[in-house]
Amino acid sequence: MKKLQLQKKLLQKGEEISHQMEKYNIAEYISILNNPKRYLMVNFLAGLARGFGIAVGFTILGAMVVYFLQRVMLLNLPVIGDFIAEIVKLVQKNM
Numbered sequence: 001m002k003k004l005q006l007q008k009k010l011l012q013k014g015e016e017i018s019h020q021m022e023k024y025n026i027a028e029y030i031s032i033l034n035n036p037k038r039y040l041m042v043n044f045l046a047g048l049a050r051g052f053g054i055a056v057g058f059t060i061l062g063a064m065v066v067y068f069l070q071r072v073m074l075l076n077l078p079v080i081g082d083f084i085a086e087i088v089k090l091v092q093k094n095m
Helices: 002-023 026-034 036-074 078-094
Strands: none
Touching: 002 026, 026 036, 036 078
């Protein structure tokens, strides 16, 4: 009786592991690992995508900072305004 329950529990765990492997595409991942050319290509393309995303994100963030600094400069704050004006001039000069 106890042996039968243990077999059922083991079968249930096996099915659960099989389902999780299908869910996470383990078979496809292993096939990629077994093919070095495909593995390199996938990682190369992922690196290109990351690099492009970082470049675009940094450009947008930089533009937002320059825009914010220009707005602060228009407020004519005594100490900060001159400093920010100089930074904005340098950025616009180098663009």
